[in-house]
Amino acid sequence: MRNRKHLFPILGLLVISSICHAQNKAAWQFRSINQLGLLEGETGSAFQIQTINGAQYKSWFGGIGIGLDYYRFRSIPLFADFRKDFGGKNKFFFIYADGGIHFSWLTDDQKRIYAGYNNGPNDFSNGFYMSAGIGYKIILNGKLAFFISPGYSYKKSEAKTTTTICPFQGPCYINTDRYDYNMSRLSVNAGIEF
Amino acid sequence: MKNLQLRRSCLPLICLLILLSAGCVKDRVTHTYTINIPVLKTMTEIRSTIKSGPAASFENIGKMYIQGNYIFLNEKDKGIHIIDNSVPSKPRNIAFINIPGNEDMAIKGSVLYADVYCDLVAFDISNPQNVIAKKFLTNIFPDRSGYNSSTNPDSILIITDWISKDTTVNYDPNHPIYYSSCPNCAIPISYFNVISNAAVPAASNSGTGGSMARFTLVNNYLYTVTNSTLNSFNVSTPSDPVFSNRTGLDWNIETIYPFDNKLYIGSTNGVYVYDIASSPDNPVFDGACMHLTSCDPVIADDKYAYVTLSAGKICNGILNELEIIDLNYWTVSSLGVIKTYSMTSPQGLSKDGNILFICDGKDGLKVYDASNVMNLKLLAHISNGNALDLIATDGIATVITTNGLFQYDYSDLTNIRLLSKL
Numbered sequence: 001m002r003n004r005k006h007l008f009p010i011l012g013l014l015v016i017s018s019i020c021h022a023q024n025k026a027a028w029q030f031r032s033i034n035q036l037g038l039l040e041g042e043t044g045s046a047f048q049i050q051t052i053n054g055a056q057y058k059s060w061f062g063g064i065g066i067g068l069d070y071y072r073f074r075s076i077p078l079f080a081d082f083r084k085d086f087g088g089k090n091k092f093f094f095i096y097a098d099g100g101i102h103f104s105w106l107t108d109d110q111k112r113i114y115a116g117y118n119n120g121p122n123d124f125s126n127g128f129y130m131s132a133g134i135g136y137k138i139i140l141n142g143k144l145a146f147f148i149s150p151g152y153s154y155k156k157s158e159a160k161t162t163t164t165i166c167p168f169q170g171p172c173y174i175n176t177d178r179y180d181y182n183m184s185r186l187s188v189n190a191g192i193e194f
Numbered sequence: 195m196k197n198l199q200l201r202r203s204c205l206p207l208i209c210l211l212i213l214l215s216a217g218c219v220k221d222r223v224t225h226t227y228t229i230n231i232p233v234l235k236t237m238t239e240i241r242s243t244i245k246s247g248p249a250a251s252f253e254n255i256g257k258m259y260i261q262g263n264y265i266f267l268n269e270k271d272k273g274i275h276i277i278d279n280s281v282p283s284k285p286r287n288i289a290f291i292n293i294p295g296n297e298d299m300a301i302k303g304s305v306l307y308a309d310v311y312c313d314l315v316a317f318d319i320s321n322p323q324n325v326i327a328k329k330f331l332t333n334i335f336p337d338r339s340g341y342n343s344s345t346n347p348d349s350i351l352i353i354t355d356w357i358s359k360d361t362t363v364n365y366d367p368n369h370p371i372y373y374s375s376c377p378n379c380a381i382p383i384s385y386f387n388v389i390s391n392a393a394v395p396a397a398s399n400s401g402t403g404g405s406m407a408r409f410t411l412v413n414n415y416l417y418t419v420t421n422s423t424l425n426s427f428n429v430s431t432p433s434d435p436v437f438s439n440r441t442g443l444d445w446n447i448e449t450i451y452p453f454d455n456k457l458y459i460g461s462t463n464g465v466y467v468y469d470i471a472s473s474p475d476n477p478v479f480d481g482a483c484m485h486l487t488s489c490d491p492v493i494a495d496d497k498y499a500y501v502t503l504s505a506g507k508i509c510n511g512i513l514n515e516l517e518i519i520d521l522n523y524w525t526v527s528s529l530g531v532i533k534t535y536s537m538t539s540p541q542g543l544s545k546d547g548n549i550l551f552i553c554d555g556k557d558g559l560k561v562y563d564a565s566n567v568m569n570l571k572l573l574a575h576i577s578n579g580n581a582l583d584l585i586a587t588d589g590i591a592t593v594i595t596t597n598g599l600f601q602y603d604y605s606d607l608t609n610i611r612l613l614s615k616l
Contacts, residue, residue, distance in 0.1 A: 169339070171356070176226075182224075
């Protein structure tokens with residue numbers, strides 16, 4: 001249910017973006033941003049890969065992104081992306097901001113390491129995802145551009161284990177252990193835009 | 195343009211600075227757990243709340259006992275439902291006895307024996323709607339009073355409930371919790387020296403308990419198991435039970451089943467057999483068959499013992515199967531187990547003649563032709579919720595499931611039909 005709550009605004013944005021694109025083809029241009037990134041945080045280094053597709057209007061860009069994020073727990077971020085270009089003709093500075101949801105998709109090793117009580121499965125929830133930063137973009141030829149962008153990224157997960165405990169004395173009771181992971185990372189992304 | 199070039203040359207520096215300053219960002223991990231504060235009451239306070247009352251709805255049903263036209267159904271830690279089963283197709287829930295801490299029961303004639311936390315109480319149930327407590331044996335199950343040695347009910351404190359409070363603390367993310375568990379590390383051993391004797395008829399006025407029972411009656415003795423002991427009580431005068439003996443057992447004892455002058459005791463680690471022919475007040479160890487760790491009620495007939503092994507968090511097991519043990523032949527290498535059958539999540543079981551009934555958890559009730567134990571034939575598979583335990587006798591199978599109490603007529607095995615659901 002919580003996933004849907006995040007998903008609907010994102011889909012809505014996509015629809016609006018498409019409508020605008022259809023209404024004013026001259027002003028709106030389809031753009032695809034594909035990037036590889038390095039995430040650095042307390043847990044160490046991890047890679048991420050993302051593709052963001054949307055529409056450019058003058059110096060503004062809005063789109064939908066999806067990717068793979070290997071920091072601490074593997075997950076799939078799905079987010080809305082907004083960018084604004086500044087500067088010259090073939091070389092731009094830009095700022096960007098992403099917000100959305102990430103879907104937990106733990107590897108077998110991660111499931112083992114983060115197993116719950118008695119090796120029971122921890123119920124890893126999906127959670128909030130955001131990212132923001134600056135970047136520098138160079139037009140290589142025509143529409144193809146290369147960019148590099150440092151920034152900050154954050155994702156949140158909740159792991160919950162519910163166990164029925166029957167102590168020697170007293171009635172059984174349900175014990176809930178919840179771990180909230182708030183993961184802050186610095187990121188450097190590089191990729192191409194066309 | 196100059197500005198742009200300056201900024202462009204700064205960007206790699208910014209990237210480098212970001213990577214070098216990664217140690218400045220921290221993951222924040224919190225652990226939220228429950229602290230449970232016990233609610234304590236004296237046994238005197240608890241006893242004062244024991245009383246008959248009107249019928250209550252089923253919430254968390256446990257053990258079952260059938261005596262004559264009545265079904266007695268334990269509501270875990272709360273008491274016993276009494277069901278008038280004069281007409282099995284129309285059972286009536288007629289009363290509820292409030293017995294805090296009750297988990298087990300057995301009935302001899304018109305006397306019901308039940309545990310009240312650490313006490314054993316004998317009720318006169320001549321009038322099932324107005325039962326009367328006739329005698330308490332104080333702190334006879336000390337494992338449920340925290341091994342308090344007192345026999346004064348005013349000084350025995352019992353945890354009757356928990357007050358839960360959530361607490362959140364910071365958690366070191368560099369040391370994730372990893373439960374190294376080896377649930378089935380038990381080393382299989384087997385030594386079994388059971389020799390079947392002539393059948394001993396059960397006391398005619400005793401009822402029938404399920405395979406998950408921890409109380410059982412044989413002639414003039416009530417036998418109960420706790421987590422680690424076997425207790426015997428002389429009930430020659432039913433309303434005046436007298437404690438006879440306590441025998442130490444292994445840990446994690448679960449069930450007790452009487453057959454042929456033997457007591458078959460199921461534990462998470464195996465089956466123990468005690469002989470009661472020569473000294474019923476002091477059962478004598480007769481043999482054991484150890485297996486990998488699992489929940490395992492056991493029943494027996496004159497040739498075989500039937501054990502269901504069920505995996506799960508409580509028993510730490512991974513096996514889900516039916517084991518058949520030959521009581522007349524066993525070797526160390528075979529563990530006495532001559533055949534195993536894969537199951538889904540087997541719980542209680544019952545046998546009537548050659549018909550074997552198994553509650554297979556969420557898979558429901560399974561009925562087998564067990565005339566050849568090496569080749570059980572599935573006769574019927576009935577889905578009725580999470581099947582937990584049953585008693586099959588006189589053509590009627592009474593089954594406890596998470597969906598309630600079901601009764602089936604199995605007099606015609608080709609057409610097992612539902613008689614009632616409560």
